[in-house]
Amino acid sequence: xxxxxxxxxxxxxxxxxxxxxxxxxxxxxxxxxxxxxxxxxxxxxxxxxxxxxxxxxxxxxxxxxxxxxxxxxxxxxxxxxxxxxxxxxxxxxxxxxx
Amino acid sequence: xxxxxxxxxxxxxxxxxxxxxxxxxxxxxxxxxxxxxxxxxxxxxxxxxxxxxxxxxxxxxxxxxxxxxxxxxxxxxxxxxxxxxxxxxxxxxxxxxx
Amino acid sequence: xxxxxxxxxxxxxxxxxxxxxxxxxxxxxxxxxxxxxxxxxxxxxxxxxxxxxxxxxxxxxxxxxxxxxxxxxxxxxxxxxxxxxxxxxxxxxxxxxx
Amino acid sequence: xxxxxxxxxxxxxxxxxxxxxxxxxxxxxxxxxxxxxxxxxxxxxxxxxxxxxxxxxxxxxxxxxxxxxxxxxxxxxxxxxxxxxxxxxxxxxxxxxx
Amino acid sequence: xxxxxxxxxxxxxxxxxxxxxxxxxxxxxxxxxxxxxxxxxxxxxxxxxxxxxxxxxxxxxxxxxxxxxxxxxxxxxxxxxxxxxxxxxxxxxxxxxx
Amino acid sequence: xxxxxxxxxxxxxxxxxxxxxxxxxxxxxxxxxxxxxxxxxxxxxxxxxxxxxxxxxxxxxxxxxxxxxxxxxxxxxxxxxxxxxxxxxxxxxxxxxx
Amino acid sequence: xxxxxxxxxxxxxxxxxxxxxxxxxxxxxxxxxxxxxxxxxxxxxxxxxxxxxxxxxxxxxxxxxxxxxxxxxxxxxxxxxxxxxxxxxxxxxxxxxx
Numbered sequence: 037x038x039x040x041x042x043x044x045x046x047x048x049x050x051x052x053x054x055x056x057x058x059x060x061x062x063x064x065x066x067x068x069x070x071x072x073x074x075x076x077x078x079x080x081x082x083x084x085x086x087x088x089x090x091x092x093x094x095x096x097x098x099x100x101x102x103x104x105x106x107x108x109x110x111x112x113x114x115x116x117x118x119x120x121x122x123x124x125x126x127x128x129x130x131x132x133x134x
Numbered sequence: 135x136x137x138x139x140x141x142x143x144x145x146x147x148x149x150x151x152x153x154x155x156x157x158x159x160x161x162x163x164x165x166x167x168x169x170x171x172x173x174x175x176x177x178x179x180x181x182x183x184x185x186x187x188x189x190x191x192x193x194x195x196x197x198x199x200x201x202x203x204x205x206x207x208x209x210x211x212x213x214x215x216x217x218x219x220x221x222x223x224x225x226x227x228x229x230x231x232x
Numbered sequence: 233x234x235x236x237x238x239x240x241x242x243x244x245x246x247x248x249x250x251x252x253x254x255x256x257x258x259x260x261x262x263x264x265x266x267x268x269x270x271x272x273x274x275x276x277x278x279x280x281x282x283x284x285x286x287x288x289x290x291x292x293x294x295x296x297x298x299x300x301x302x303x304x305x306x307x308x309x310x311x312x313x314x315x316x317x318x319x320x321x322x323x324x325x326x327x328x329x330x
Numbered sequence: 331x332x333x334x335x336x337x338x339x340x341x342x343x344x345x346x347x348x349x350x351x352x353x354x355x356x357x358x359x360x361x362x363x364x365x366x367x368x369x370x371x372x373x374x375x376x377x378x379x380x381x382x383x384x385x386x387x388x389x390x391x392x393x394x395x396x397x398x399x400x401x402x403x404x405x406x407x408x409x410x411x412x413x414x415x416x417x418x419x420x421x422x423x424x425x426x427x428x
Numbered sequence: 429x430x431x432x433x434x435x436x437x438x439x440x441x442x443x444x445x446x447x448x449x450x451x452x453x454x455x456x457x458x459x460x461x462x463x464x465x466x467x468x469x470x471x472x473x474x475x476x477x478x479x480x481x482x483x484x485x486x487x488x489x490x491x492x493x494x495x496x497x498x499x500x501x502x503x504x505x506x507x508x509x510x511x512x513x514x515x516x517x518x519x520x521x522x523x524x525x526x
Numbered sequence: 527x528x529x530x531x532x533x534x535x536x537x538x539x540x541x542x543x544x545x546x547x548x549x550x551x552x553x554x555x556x557x558x559x560x561x562x563x564x565x566x567x568x569x570x571x572x573x574x575x576x577x578x579x580x581x582x583x584x585x586x587x588x589x590x591x592x593x594x595x596x597x598x599x600x601x602x603x604x605x606x607x608x609x610x611x612x613x614x615x616x617x618x619x620x621x622x623x624x
Numbered sequence: 625x626x627x628x629x630x631x632x633x634x635x636x637x638x639x640x641x642x643x644x645x646x647x648x649x650x651x652x653x654x655x656x657x658x659x660x661x662x663x664x665x666x667x668x669x670x671x672x673x674x675x676x677x678x679x680x681x682x683x684x685x686x687x688x689x690x691x692x693x694x695x696x697x698x699x700x701x702x703x704x705x706x707x708x709x710x711x712x713x714x715x716x717x718x719x720x721x722x
Contacts, residue, residue: 425532
């Protein structure tokens with residue numbers, strides 16, 4: 037049976053998507069040295085960090101959101117054969133819709 | 135169909151403009167070592183970061199603004215063939231009008 | 233008789249679990265350079281750190297929780313023959329259930 | 331037609347003045363290794379940064395002020411043939427009057 | 429006559445205990461590179477640091493507490509022949525009872 | 527005509543005094559590696575920085591004060607033939623009276 | 625006539641005491657690499673720093689206190705033939721009584 041992760045604070049658990057590093061017509065040609073965010077799906081969301089005023093800051097993300105996140109962010113969790121990522125919401129840049 | 139990005143917090147999505155690195159009469163002659171901001175157009179704007187008082191700080195930018203932003207700022211997003219940039223509003227320096 | 237630790241502030245005492253570094257079918261093949269959190273069981277929980285508003289921030293963890301925590305976090309405590317770890321709650325990423 | 335810059339937050343646009351690096355009687359003789367601020371004229375002023383209390387901090391500078399600013403501060407903006415500088419008000423040290 | 433130290437702010441004076449670096453059955457075999465906290469007894473406690481709200485944050489420790497503290501923390505005080513340590517309460521990790 | 531500097535925020539303009547690096551009886555013998563503050567006279571004082579509560583923090587210094595300041599602090603301003611220094615009030619350590 | 629220093633903010637002026645680096649029975653044998661605080665007497669005390677709430681934080685020290693302070697802290701002031709030290713109250717660790 038797979039494990040279930042309940043993130044603390046403002047952590048979120050993300051299942052990384054298949055990353056397309058190669059473009060349709062051939063070889064991938066990076067044209068800059070900038071970091072490229074990665075895509076994934078939100079599987080679990082923490083209750084939010086406690087702000088300076090002592091109250092929980094509400095999370096912007098919810099389970100099921102497709103997101104892009106900083107490529108170097110987070111740590112890997114193993115759930116059976118599945119590789120998950122746990123990272124802070126502040127390392128998630130945007131929600132994505134097709 | 136192109137993807138749509140909904141930035142979190144104080145992130146904005148910018149479409150970089152054509153950068154004119156060459157002057158009209160010939161070769162580009164940089165006269166200092168200072169960073170040169172780049173121009174672009176705002177495509178999407180986050181809801182604002184949460185301030186120390188627990189309230190959202192309103193964004194100064196809106197969709198359609200032409201802006202200059204720090205040249206090393208942000209990360210690249212790919213939207214079909216289009217190269218976009220996601221960066222924080224604090225890395226945008228000014229709005230530009232012709 | 234074993235010692236008993238009463239953590240200060242937002243410290244927690246964790247008993248590290250058996251770490252499975254080898255997969256079922258054979259050799260462990262790490263596919264990334266990302267940090268891998270470790271699992272353990274919470275044995276003791278501090279009263280919480282004092283926030284900027286002068287009040288204690290309540291702890292999210294309680295004794296008995298199974299958790300994953302940053303692998304480089306914490307310091308080792310020796311309790312007889314037992315090796316324990318003391319770390320801050322902010323270094324704990326998630327609670328785990330099977 | 332020249333571009334017009336509307337700075338965000340606490341940014342200001344400055345037109346750098348002619349810097350006199352050579353003294354009247356001959357060669358410039360620097361007597362210390364300290365940074366030397368530069369002079370310029372304020373062309374545009376942002377609305378002010380948002381303080382910790384969620385309110386805009388009023389700007390001290392206004393358009394037309396002659397100022398000295400940290401010599402390594404800011405980034406260059408090009409406005410036609412003109413070289414401008416964009417920097418934060420906190421990098422401006424003083425107003426100057428003759 | 430021995431000196432008496434009255435710590436300022438959130439400092440505490442600790443008398444380091446005898447550190448058992450060797451295990452019962454023989455040579456000490458460290459199994460990790462993690463820092464190992466040390467044990468000691470609290471001899472004096474400061475009045476507490478002043479928090480962001482201008483009020484003193486009450487100390488958790490009191491004279492006589494047995495504690496574990498970060499091994500690299502603090503500075504040495506000499507009180508006659510006795511070697512004491514002065515460190516911040518935040519460098520003390522837990523109280524210990526046998 | 528000499529320039530007049532009106533410092534912003536918590537900046538102050540100081541006229542450095544004659545530094546006596548040589549003692550009366552002979553060669554200067556530094557006995558430590560510690561930084562030695564320098565003396566000067568306050569010529570102009572800013573209105574004060576804006577604190578976290580959105581209010582100006584009153585300045586402790588006023589024009590005419592003799593002060594000692596961190597020797598590596600500040601930047602040089604040229605006012606005709608005169609070399610002045612601009613630095614933050616927090617880099618001034620004490621007022622001096624003979 | 626000796627100079628008089630009036631410290632700003634939370635600075636204090638200390639007259640360093642005679643440091644006993646040699647123990648009674650012979651050579652000084654340092655047994656650790658930890659920093660050893662030094663002793664001195666408080667000669668002057670600033671009015672206190674301004675806290676985040678815009679109010680002055682009262683000083684814990686007063687003129688005449690014997691103190692131990694971080695050995696690397698502070699800067700040297702010369703008052704005639706006398707070597708004084710100016711440092712922040714937070715670099716003073718404890719008051720000392722014999």
